[in-house]
Amino acid sequence: MRAIEQEHRQEERPSEWLSLRELAQRTGCPARTIRFYIARGLLPGPIKAGRDAKYGPEHERRIEHIRRLQRQGLTLAEIAFRLGEHTPSDTALSATLWWRIEVAPDLVVHLRHDMPPWRRHLIDHWLKQLQRLLQNPQEPSHKESNHEQV
Amino acid sequence: MSKSNTNGAVTFVPTLANTEQPLALSLQELLLTGRITPAGAKLHVRHTFRSAHDKPVEVVYAFMLPRDGALRRFRIVGKDFRVNSELKPVKEAVREYEQALEQGSLAGLARTYRDGLVNLNLGNLRPDETVVVWLELLAGVELHERGFRFRFPFTVAPAYHSQMRAVEVAPGVGEIELPEEFGDVLLPTWTQDAQKLHAVGFNLKVSLPGTNVEISSPSHAVRVRQGEKDRFEVSLAPERDVPNRDLVLDARSREPLQLVSGGPASNGKRYFAVNIPASVFGKVPEAARRIVFVLDRSGSMADLPLKQAKQALLACLGALSEKDQFSIVAFDDQVECFTPNLVLADAEHREQAREFLGSIDSRGGTELAQGIQAAASILGDGGGDVLVITDGQVFGTEDILASVRKLGVRIHALGIGSASQDRFLAQLARESKGISRFLTPRERVSDATLELFAAVGRPVADQVRWQIVGPAEAMIAPEPSSLIHAGSTVLVFVEVTGDDPAVLQVSWLSPEGAKQTEIPLNAGTVQDGEIIRLMQGARLINDLESRITVMPSIRETESEVSSKEEQKLFQSLKQLSQEYGLASRAMALVAVVQRTDDVPGQLPHTQVVPVGLPQDVEFGAYFRSNLYSFTANSARLIRRHSSRAQARYLCSALDLSTWDPMVYGFPVASEDDSDQSSDQSSEDVLLTLAGLIEPDGGMPARIIASSAGKPVTAKRVRLRGKKDAEGRWLATALALMCFLQHGHTLHSGQYRHHVQRLLDYLQNSPLTIADSRKQDLVARLSRGEVPAGDWEQLLRRWLAGDAISASSFWASVVTQTA
Numbered sequence: 001m002r003a004i005e006q007e008h009r010q011e012e013r014p015s016e017w018l019s020l021r022e023l024a025q026r027t028g029c030p031a032r033t034i035r036f037y038i039a040r041g042l043l044p045g046p047i048k049a050g051r052d053a054k055y056g057p058e059h060e061r062r063i064e065h066i067r068r069l070q071r072q073g074l075t076l077a078e079i080a081f082r083l084g085e086h087t088p089s090d091t092a093l094s095a096t097l098w099w100r101i102e103v104a105p106d107l108v109v110h111l112r113h114d115m116p117p118w119r120r121h122l123i124d125h126w127l128k129q130l131q132r133l134l135q136n137p138q139e140p141s142h143k144e145s146n147h148e149q150v
Numbered sequence: 151m152s153k154s155n156t157n158g159a160v161t162f163v164p165t166l167a168n169t170e171q172p173l174a175l176s177l178q179e180l181l182l183t184g185r186i187t188p189a190g191a192k193l194h195v196r197h198t199f200r201s202a203h204d205k206p207v208e209v210v211y212a213f214m215l216p217r218d219g220a221l222r223r224f225r226i227v228g229k230d231f232r233v234n235s236e237l238k239p240v241k242e243a244v245r246e247y248e249q250a251l252e253q254g255s256l257a258g259l260a261r262t263y264r265d266g267l268v269n270l271n272l273g274n275l276r277p278d279e280t281v282v283v284w285l286e287l288l289a290g291v292e293l294h295e296r297g298f299r300f301r302f303p304f305t306v307a308p309a310y311h312s313q314m315r316a317v318e319v320a321p322g323v324g325e326i327e328l329p330e331e332f333g334d335v336l337l338p339t340w341t342q343d344a345q346k347l348h349a350v351g352f353n354l355k356v357s358l359p360g361t362n363v364e365i366s367s368p369s370h371a372v373r374v375r376q377g378e379k380d381r382f383e384v385s386l387a388p389e390r391d392v393p394n395r396d397l398v399l400d401a402r403s404r405e406p407l408q409l410v411s412g413g414p415a416s417n418g419k420r421y422f423a424v425n426i427p428a429s430v431f432g433k434v435p436e437a438a439r440r441i442v443f444v445l446d447r448s449g450s451m452a453d454l455p456l457k458q459a460k461q462a463l464l465a466c467l468g469a470l471s472e473k474d475q476f477s478i479v480a481f482d483d484q485v486e487c488f489t490p491n492l493v494l495a496d497a498e499h500r501e502q503a504r505e506f507l508g509s510i511d512s513r514g515g516t517e518l519a520q521g522i523q524a525a526a527s528i529l530g531d532g533g534g535d536v537l538v539i540t541d542g543q544v545f546g547t548e549d550i551l552a553s554v555r556k557l558g559v560r561i562h563a564l565g566i567g568s569a570s571q572d573r574f575l576a577q578l579a580r581e582s583k584g585i586s587r588f589l590t591p592r593e594r595v596s597d598a599t600l601e602l603f604a605a606v607g608r609p610v611a612d613q614v615r616w617q618i619v620g621p622a623e624a625m626i627a628p629e630p631s632s633l634i635h636a637g638s639t640v641l642v643f644v645e646v647t648g649d650d651p652a653v654l655q656v657s658w659l660s661p662e663g664a665k666q667t668e669i670p671l672n673a674g675t676v677q678d679g680e681i682i683r684l685m686q687g688a689r690l691i692n693d694l695e696s697r698i699t700v701m702p703s704i705r706e707t708e709s710e711v712s713s714k715e716e717q718k719l720f721q722s723l724k725q726l727s728q729e730y731g732l733a734s735r736a737m738a739l740v741a742v743v744q745r746t747d748d749v750p751g752q753l754p755h756t757q758v759v760p761v762g763l764p765q766d767v768e769f770g771a772y773f774r775s776n777l778y779s780f781t782a783n784s785a786r787l788i789r790r791h792s793s794r795a796q797a798r799y800l801c802s803a804l805d806l807s808t809w810d811p812m813v814y815g816f817p818v819a820s821e822d823d824s825d826q827s828s829d830q831s832s833e834d835v836l837l838t839l840a841g842l843i844e845p846d847g848g849m850p851a852r853i854i855a856s857s858a859g860k861p862v863t864a865k866r867v868r869l870r871g872k873k874d875a876e877g878r879w880l881a882t883a884l885a886l887m888c889f890l891q892h893g894h895t896l897h898s899g900q901y902r903h904h905v906q907r908l909l910d911y912l913q914n915s916p917l918t919i920a921d922s923r924k925q926d927l928v929a930r931l932s933r934g935e936v937p938a939g940d941w942e943q944l945l946r947r948w949l950a951g952d953a954i955s956a957s958s959f960w961a962s963v964v965t966q967t968a
Binding site for chain 1 (some may be wrong): 208210244248251252271315317318319321325328336374704705706707744749750751752753754755756757758774925
């Protein structure tokens with residue numbers, strides 16, 4: 001998100017700026033959905049806020065990117081994560097809680113305590129796979145996923 | 151979350167999960183008012199919005215339309231304004247709404263999507279502003295012979311679609327996203343704890359003519375006040391409630407009701423609604439049935455609903471006679487069949503069926519169409535009935551209807567769930583000339599199930615023809631079913647032009663031959679043709695919408711729908727909407743409030759109103775189970791993981807015993823779901839009995855009890871018991887006495903078929919013929935006389951595994967007789 005804000009500042013080409021209606025027409029993404037993306041932090045707010053808000057080409061690109069990721073089966077929560085909403089805070093001296101998980105006697109994994117639950121479920125799943133694999137290296141790793149499909 | 155203020159009064163302060171931060175709710179309260187009649191309901195929903203944000207917001211409230219529901223109009227009311235909505239084609243309505251938002255004006259848009267989902271949008275609600283939206287809608291009711299059941303969704307049920315994506319975004323908060331074919335619909339977020347959400351309430355007028363009318367609710371605590379004549383006022387007894395289940399209201403009279411209501415409407419025509427109970431057509435014929443039970447075992451049925459569904463199915467198995475043929479299909483996203491073909495309902499097959507049911511647990515998605523397809527292939531060319539037991543929690547219902555329509559089988563639906571999908575199940579059954587009932591998971595299954603089952607496969611009238619005699623111009627629409635099932639009531643909508651007296655003429659074929667009846671369409675008690683006209687419109691719109699699988703495009707440059715066939719249907723839908731003044735997927739409602747100090751170009755913050763996860767739906771079934779939903783969108787990967795099993799497994803596999811389960815977010819439910827049969831109510835005992843009746847109509851000689859105290863019938867014991875004719879005779883007599891004592895006779899009560907079979911068994915038993923004492927008792931029982939005594943107590947002991955002692959049985963009978 002920070003990157004796009006910087007781009008905004010550089011993006012001083014008002015000729016390419018669009019109104020929300022134009023952005024919706026251009027991307028095929030309904031205006032309400034664009035507002036929803038902005039509210040969810042998937043898209044930055046307008047380049048020029050307040051009266052006569054304007055949007056730039058980066059908005060257009062990013063909407064297309066979001067749509068593409070959605071079609072691949074990603075949820076908005078994961079897309080927001082990928083787009084960098086969850087980069088760790090760089091404020092110095094802020095304390096963070098971490099879970100320490102012993103996957104094997106010689107392997108420890110640390111997980112941030114405040115990660116979203118969906119991501120936690122995903123990581124748990126892969127850690128479980130990893131642990132199995134470490135315990136029984138002969139077992140083909142795809143066996144588990146086949147089992148899930150039964 | 152409720153905090154006392156200084157006066158000691160309790161105020162409602164919604165808070166955010168985990169933290170005690172107040173939650174900035176924009177929808178504060180929802181109040182349902184209106185009138186419910188046997189022809190349908192006209193409702194007003196008051197939504198109170200108040201923004202706690204420091205900039206303008208756009209609030210999106212998603213809700214489900216009730217059965218046969220359609221939106222008529224809404225009104226936005228604020229401090230010094232009051233604006234009514236207008237009905238416009240979707241594209242135009244969206245454009246108008248967007249323009250208003252650009253101008254900084256307050257605007258409302260109510261738009262219907264697939265599956266009867268509605269998004270009510272309120273844009274540019276200013277900080278600290280309170281705005282009320284009054285939404286008027288029409289709804290249908292589930293008709294029974296003696297009254298009706300009304301359901302109103304206060305929440306949306308999460309539902310399954312093979313390409314949906316569901317995730318837990320915060321502890322106890324879930325989101326579902328649907329593929330593009332569903333348009334830009336926004337689904338609510340679901341929260342496990344509805345206490346933190348907006349308040350709901352209701353105050354309704356219910357009218358049902360008839361004697362000894364009883365109004366009750368299996369879902370909410372209600373206060374009922376009888377007004378003049380047949381009118382009742384029903385309101386929520388507590389001050390407020392939470393949005394985590396449907397409101398369900400039952401209105402029942404003592405006798406079957408034939409009603410005519412209606413009168414002149416605003417367009418000069420007369421409109422009538424005629425309720426005709428099945429008993430008008432005749433009695434249920436005795437005929438062998440061909441039936442396939444289709445049981446939904448998907449993850450969303452976990453725990454209570456599946457338990458209830460199985461219990462219902464067991465009771466149906468008990469009501470099958472030896473000549474009936476049956477099979478069972480259990481489905482999630484895979485299909486499992488009890489047998490590849492229909493089998494006779496003899497002792498062996500029924501025992502196997504019980505074992506089959508015992509092995510069914512909940513898992514996976516809800517591929518309903520596949521389940522019905524499997525049932526259709528089991529029925530083959532011989533015809534028959536399909537009874538689907540499901541929560542109906544599916545998205546894309548129009549696709550399911552389309553594929554089921556092609557199969558041409560008769561489908562009956564028993565819905566189970568605390569949030570409404572009965573719009574879909576009603577359509578499913580109606581389209582195939584079947585009937586449907588919808589239960590809430592916490593109510594007793596016996597009544598509705600057995601009533602429904604008694605009607606299945608034995609229609610009381612066939613080839614029913616409907617026509618209007620008298621006026622030159624009259625129309626019946628939609629076309630009522632040509633097949634009538636026992637226990638149901640047909641609702642016929644009639645439109646009459648001119649003032650000539652009109653008569654509804656009904657002719658049909660019953661087992662006794664051709665019959666006919668005439669019902670004069672005099673305006674009944676309610677001279678309200680306009681409401682009937684609207685209800686008819688809502689029905690017609692629902693029927694047509696169930697055939698349309700696409701969403702109209704709202705892009706300026708595109709035509710609304712691409713395929714020619716759908717274009718035609720859309721055109722008809724638009725016309726219907728315009729004719730009746732009701733919204734549909736083709737026409738939306740929009741209203742704009744221009745204010746002098748509107749600031750153009752500002753971007754409101756879009757906010758979706760959260761709803762409560764329906765009571766008895768396991769959060770994990772949707773939001774913690776599909777580990778893969780965000781890495782692949784294949785249906786097969788949205789797989790079974792009971793959240794509890796998963797939690798246990800992960801905790802043990804990763805040695806996470808030290809993890810705080812609250813932070814971790816797994817449900818901390820106890821493992822022990824065992825039944826306590828001693829806690830069984832009388833109704834539960836009767837239901838258990840119904841499920842135990844053998845194909846020959848008698849009871850087994852003995853039951854052996856499991857360690858948990860739950861009665862388990864073992865095949866071994868049954869076979870041995872078969873030789874124990876005396877034991878069987880006693881158990882059968884005892885069961886029959888128990889049913890009779892609880893008011894179930896040969897002619898009334900939902901167990902009447904069971905009573906008949908038990909009595910037949912006793913009357914035909916060689917033991918009865920050989921013993922005058924038995925003859926006497928059977929003769930008395932056949933007249934409905936029961937020797938006084940605590941037969942239920944004796945039966946409970948028998949159910950717990952005790953044998954019935956002949957000497958003590960006869961001692962009780964004789965003592966009581968003396």
